[in-house]
Amino acid sequence: MDKVAIYARVSTVDGKQEFERQVNDLTRIIKNSGYTDEQIEIFTEKISGYKKVEDRPELTRMLNICETTPQHFKAIYITEVSRLGRNPRTTRDSIERLCDLGVQLHISNPPLSTLTTEGTRNNIVHMMLGIAIEFADIEAKTTKTRMASGKLTRAMKGKTTNNNQPYGYTSNKDGYIIIDEDEKIIIEQIFESYQSGIGTRVIANTLNEMKVPTKLAKTKPNQLLNFNKSIPSIAGNDIKWTDVVIRQILINTIYKGEKKYLNEIINVEPIISVEVFNECNELLKSKKTRNILTKYEYLLKDVIRCGCCGRVYMGRYIVKGDAVYRCTSSLKTRCANRSINISLIESVIYSLILNSDALLKTLDNPNDMLNQIKKELKQQEQLLKNEEKELTAKEKQLENLLTTMTLSANPNFSLYTKMESGILTQINLLKDKIGLLKKDIFSKVITIQNFNIEATSRDMIVKAQHNRKELKSIFKQFVHSIIINDMGNGYVLANLTIKINGVVYTNQRLKLFIYADGVRKYGGRNEKLYKYLSVLHLINEATYKNSILTTDIQDIKEEFERLDEQTKDTTGLLPPLKFNQISKENRLYINEFDL
Numbered sequence: 001m002d003k004v005a006i007y008a009r010v011s012t013v014d015g016k017q018e019f020e021r022q023v024n025d026l027t028r029i030i031k032n033s034g035y036t037d038e039q040i041e042i043f044t045e046k047i048s049g050y051k052k053v054e055d056r057p058e059l060t061r062m063l064n065i066c067e068t069t070p071q072h073f074k075a076i077y078i079t080e081v082s083r084l085g086r087n088p089r090t091t092r093d094s095i096e097r098l099c100d101l102g103v104q105l106h107i108s109n110p111p112l113s114t115l116t117t118e119g120t121r122n123n124i125v126h127m128m129l130g131i132a133i134e135f136a137d138i139e140a141k142t143t144k145t146r147m148a149s150g151k152l153t154r155a156m157k158g159k160t161t162n163n164n165q166p167y168g169y170t171s172n173k174d175g176y177i178i179i180d181e182d183e184k185i186i187i188e189q190i191f192e193s194y195q196s197g198i199g200t201r202v203i204a205n206t207l208n209e210m211k212v213p214t215k216l217a218k219t220k221p222n223q224l225l226n227f228n229k230s231i232p233s234i235a236g237n238d239i240k241w242t243d244v245v246i247r248q249i250l251i252n253t254i255y256k257g258e259k260k261y262l263n264e265i266i267n268v269e270p271i272i273s274v275e276v277f278n279e280c281n282e283l284l285k286s287k288k289t290r291n292i293l294t295k296y297e298y299l300l301k302d303v304i305r306c307g308c309c310g311r312v313y314m315g316r317y318i319v320k321g322d323a324v325y326r327c328t329s330s331l332k333t334r335c336a337n338r339s340i341n342i343s344l345i346e347s348v349i350y351s352l353i354l355n356s357d358a359l360l361k362t363l364d365n366p367n368d369m370l371n372q373i374k375k376e377l378k379q380q381e382q383l384l385k386n387e388e389k390e391l392t393a394k395e396k397q398l399e400n401l402l403t404t405m406t407l408s409a410n411p412n413f414s415l416y417t418k419m420e421s422g423i424l425t426q427i428n429l430l431k432d433k434i435g436l437l438k439k440d441i442f443s444k445v446i447t448i449q450n451f452n453i454e455a456t457s458r459d460m461i462v463k464a465q466h467n468r469k470e471l472k473s474i475f476k477q478f479v480h481s482i483i484i485n486d487m488g489n490g491y492v493l494a495n496l497t498i499k500i501n502g503v504v505y506t507n508q509r510l511k512l513f514i515y516a517d518g519v520r521k522y523g524g525r526n527e528k529l530y531k532y533l534s535v536l537h538l539i540n541e542a543t544y545k546n547s548i549l550t551t552d553i554q555d556i557k558e559e560f561e562r563l564d565e566q567t568k569d570t571t572g573l574l575p576p577l578k579f580n581q582i583s584k585e586n587r588l589y590i591n592e593f594d595l
Contacts, residue, residue: 167214199243307484398424533579
């Protein structure tokens, strides 16, 4: 029984219906020639016509059948020559290959056959196809150029160029890119979390824990998606957050209002401030350069920031050499701020944790602390459900109001406008409240994920003094951020923000005046001196913007001199104040060479 083949192809931008049209048209032509459905084999694929033959599975399979058994198909049918390919050279090669095997190629538009009725090469048709192939190539390239130009024009106007918008954005009915208010909350939380030192993997795990859907899970939940040859087909609903996705979000300039398209920058409405975006990207860059962090545990990794330029401090340790946290600006152009000894700053923080009544109270009851956070999380989640239910009800109320007004014979537009305004105000308030609740829930989930009960008992803290992995977990529980400024008198100001029960105390920052020169042996002093002064408030309070000190450092220096005099007071007229000195046995060391 003679067999014939149909080869149908659509490019990756065409729709599924194109397959059906090609197959249906060719099937009708074949049946008019006396063939039945059983005699027709169909080969279809969705792939670019510029791909090489070996990269097109169905075309390769069909040609291999012809190579192995030249008489298997009496003829192959295609709708037009461009379906066989777009590249002139490879398309001609495929036609010549079939001709040499004696396999007839029928083209329906225009109606052409590559072999004569005697089975020989039809030279005239081959000449016509050669011209048609070149025209098909020109047409495709012209269309591509027009489409690119059209997309660029749309992009420059702030419109979408495809159906896939970055997480946090969507499009309106006119095609303009606008912020998706629900996704905006997640984007803000991703940047805020990363800025506070939480890693990309933890952020991704938290979003998955909270069952926050990815963009594809929302837009294509039941569609099977193919990413590359190494990843099998996966339903959109099964695509989860990963650290790679979080990193891609952090480096995407669209979130600071700059959408990149080809070589152009298009302004869109930002979700994140330029300062926050740049700070997160500086942090990302600094992590790339930390080639020594795999060897040593830095307890304050990603926590210390430079009060001069706002960049993160990174740890640098070389045995019998540098042992400091230093500003990452030194990787490019060094700023004026000084480095600080690793053992000194870590020992100061360790001393503070052990001597803070507020912190020790939470350490004595770690299970109570964790249970309280879980209890608050459950309450917030229930409150979120209630608010979302109320929002749905208000939106339905607005819809019903519009329906009533539309169907009314004598609509009262003034009353309608007043009622509509009232409902819209309530809807906006509910949306704001829902946004705040989602942020709080996100923060609590991260706190629970990072909570280490063993590391938060006082005994464990004392025992962990010589175990840097455990110490790092302890520090993570209580240290939110530290901002360093050199005072130019041997001391540094370290502005410490602590967190207890996952709550960051931004309004009660500790000012630590640390004697940075004390770790140097000079001026007749043979022993290192670890000392610091801790105060909660200053007369000339230190203020910051994006981690950069805005108060004149000279004012801070004068304030310190006043406090220094207060520590020496013997009259009893001034409130008692003294420097804390850390004995040798209570210091932290990165290894034995620091002793």
